[in-house]
Amino acid sequence: MLLTITYREKPATDLGYLLHKHPARPQVFEQSFGKVYVFYPKAEPEECTAAMLLDVNPIDLARGKVGSGFGGLFDYINDRPYAASSFLSTALARVYGSAMSGSCKDRPELAAKPLPLEVHLTNLPCRSETDKLKQIFEPLGYAVSYVEHGLDERFPNWGMSDYVDLTLKGTVRLADLLNHLYVLIPVFDRQKHYWMGEDEVDKLLTHGGDWLKTHPEMRWITRRYFNRKKSYVGSALRQLVSEEEAETGITEEPEADTLVADTGDLDVPPASEQTAEAVAEPIPEKKARRKPLNDQRLDAVVQAVRDCGAASVADLGCGEGQLLRRLLPEMQITRLVGMDVSTVALARAESRLKLERKAELIRNKLTLFQGALTYRDQRLESFDCACVVEVVEHMDPDRLPAFARTVFLHAAPKTVILTTPNRSYNKNYEALTEGKLRHPDHRFEWSKEEFTAWAEAICRDYGYNVRLSWIGETDADGQQPTQMGVFTKCG
Ligand code: SAH
Numbered sequence: 001m002l003l004t005i006t007y008r009e010k011p012a013t014d015l016g017y018l019l020h021k022h023p024a025r026p027q028v029f030e031q032s033f034g035k036v037y038v039f040y041p042k043a044e045p046e047e048c049t050a051a052m053l054l055d056v057n058p059i060d061l062a063r064g065k066v067g068s069g070f071g072g073l074f075d076y077i078n079d080r081p082y083a084a085s086s087f088l089s090t091a092l093a094r095v096y097g098s099a100m101s102g103s104c105k106d107r108p109e110l111a112a113k114p115l116p117l118e119v120h121l122t123n124l125p126c127r128s129e130t131d132k133l134k135q136i137f138e139p140l141g142y143a144v145s146y147v148e149h150g151l152d153e154r155f156p157n158w159g160m161s162d163y164v165d166l167t168l169k170g171t172v173r174l175a176d177l178l179n180h181l182y183v184l185i186p187v188f189d190r191q192k193h194y195w196m197g198e199d200e201v202d203k204l205l206t207h208g209g210d211w212l213k214t215h216p217e218m219r220w221i222t223r224r225y226f227n228r229k230k231s232y233v234g235s236a237l238r239q240l241v242s243e244e245e246a247e248t249g250i251t252e253e254p255e256a257d258t259l260v261a262d263t264g265d266l267d268v269p270p271a272s273e274q275t276a277e278a279v280a281e282p283i284p285e286k287k288a289r290r291k292p293l294n295d296q297r298l299d300a301v302v303q304a305v306r307d308c309g310a311a312s313v314a315d316l317g318c319g320e321g322q323l324l325r326r327l328l329p330e331m332q333i334t335r336l337v338g339m340d341v342s343t344v345a346l347a348r349a350e351s352r353l354k355l356e357r358k359a360e361l362i363r364n365k366l367t368l369f370q371g372a373l374t375y376r377d378q379r380l381e382s383f384d385c386a387c388v389v390e391v392v393e394h395m396d397p398d399r400l401p402a403f404a405r406t407v408f409l410h411a412a413p414k415t416v417i418l419t420t421p422n423r424s425y426n427k428n429y430e431a432l433t434e435g436k437l438r439h440p441d442h443r444f445e446w447s448k449e450e451f452t453a454w455a456e457a458i459c460r461d462y463g464y465n466v467r468l469s470w471i472g473e474t475d476a477d478g479q480q481p482t483q484m485g486v487f488t489k490c491g
Helices: 014-019 058-062 086-095 130-140 174-189 199-212 218-225 230-240 243-251 293-308 322-327 343-353 397-411 423-428 448-462
Strands: 002-007 027-031 034-043 048-056 115-125 142-150 160-172 312-316 335-340 366-370 385-389 415-421 464-471 482-489
Touching: 002 014, 002 174, 014 034, 014 048, 027 086, 034 086, 048 086, 086 174, 115 174, 130 142, 130 160, 130 174, 130 218, 160 174, 174 199, 174 218, 199 218, 199 230, 218 230, 293 322, 293 385, 293 415, 293 464, 293 482, 312 322, 322 335, 322 343, 335 343, 343 366, 385 397, 397 448, 415 423, 448 464, 448 482
Parallel strands: 312 335, 312 385, 335 366, 385 415
Antiparallel strands: 002 048, 002 115, 027 034, 034 048, 115 160, 142 160, 415 482, 464 482
């Protein structure tokens, strides 16, 4: 990834003093994640450009030394070496630290003064949020332009990529510019390569305190900077605005694109998962970082779909489409349906899946429709596999027989993959008082024994075999938060 800063006022080579980097001397800085090169593609009195190139070492990433933790193929195939990310912020702080603090003993008057500067940043992960670029950078005094790229120019059908090349032009103090980038790049990228520690709040206040307070998107920036980690968002907002106003910021609804459907999990991790986090810098050695339960569960479901070899899959009670999003790229699947009783959830699924940006081949696989799982529905009757992820517990117990008939008797796919919370794990959730369920809309939650008994009855009544498994951390009593049954039709 490449970041350039251009200055065009004579003598433009003063930029070298401001950045504390000599224009004639290319330099390399070794970092735990790779190398940072600083050099000047152009250094003339009329125009001077300083470039920072990050060469992120994919081997270190894959070995989990830094930035890893997602597991599986993601550790090997990812955008980290190319995308503008928190690695760039770390590099900025390390390499341009003095400039960032506004100090410059050779040209103090220049460091203190707004200068006409131009920044070019490659591959900023922006998803479909290009409108946000202007909302975020314009209030800071920049003219914003960007170039979007197709995923592959040879295959226009594959749609647009999630990355933009961004250009910012403005008259700002160099230190301010660097601080803006430091805070705002990870706000767009969102995958921090290090564990966020308490000092992350201080970092935001150090780099953003002055300008963030008056930024119209202060709350959005703060939430995204901490990836919605509520305690940090709260702590930062309390220091940016008055205590009272801060509370509104914390409890505010997250924007639609990141609204997470009810997944049966609590916002608050169980006490056992609230491990002390390492401080952000220096980058720690690999920590045994646990995947969020929701991801573990969806990964398990996707794996079960792969294992059963299904070409057509129905996601029943698909909610906002988290599973569909993971199933869409699976090449073995040629037909995919998402059904839910809630039109609001379906509309969200549609907008979050961003089908219009997907390749035709992928787009055409999917159909979303409304339906209720307690009524026979012929549209469900020709699928190899049905997934019912964290749905049954939303039904009144007396509707379960109707649900079972719809799915196991009428739709009767070869495989049914069903997950539901394990009530016996709830004691690990500190925020959950004795006997409470994990979500207000849950009508019941089964213990292991209850789920096993229900699953066995299904097999007996409808001619299925079931393989039960449990997902997530095992507590001291041998309980896990999620239970899964993979039902296979006999004969
Ligand atoms: N499977 C999704 C959503 C789980 S939330 C996920 O894992 O993210 C439960 C979903 O089930 C909600 O979207 C709700 O609208 C849907 N639902 C509840 N009862 C239903 C029913 N009888 N028929 C169809 N969908 C139902």
